[in-house]
Amino acid sequence: MRGIPTVLITVSPEVSAQMRPPRAIYPNGFKIGNSLGKPGARELQKQILQDALTLFTENTRPGEFVTKEYAEYGEYHEPPRVKTKV
């Protein structure tokens, strides 16, 4: 059994790390349910997919998570507001 090379696109790297994926990409700050970004944003989706696929040809360390920034995702997901004392 040789196996088939895999790459994981994850928005929950801490959770995914428990399963020790051989290659993984984390689009930084993306919310759960948005692994490839926003609905209808095909170019962004393709970019993330291309970046994930490119890990196959790079000399990544087994088990490494590669964090990528995608400015286009921008303010789509507003992080929860933290109440601050006035």
Added chain:
Amino acid sequence: MTISRKCVPFTPFEGELAKSTVAIVSAAGVHLREQEPFNISDELGDLGYRVIPEDVESSQLMVTHHHYDHRDADKDINVVFPIDALRELAEEGFIRGIAKKHVGYMGYTMQLKAMYEGTAREIANEIDKGSRADLVVLTGG
């Protein structure tokens, strides 16, 4: 073959993307509208999986999963199951093509051993035997 649960099961890739066929395996609860939905009423989770064919239209796909907000996937399945995006990369020559089979399952379970030793192996066999995939992209919710 038993793999140590501490090792990283890394399969090297020595080919070229432009000559490779790619399958999607997603834990985001994706399935065809005509397929039986995942059983979200079972608190232990659904250990099944659904095979999604190569020629699927993204409008034929839907999500049954109650452990993440899939409203965006309901609008555009590509945010968790990038089938159209993958197809466009094939048309552009970035990859050779998309695999004959893709797989959706519900990535929530309280039956981890059964998922790890049963479902995961069945999915791997499904991809290995019938999809002609050289590479697999894994996605979650």
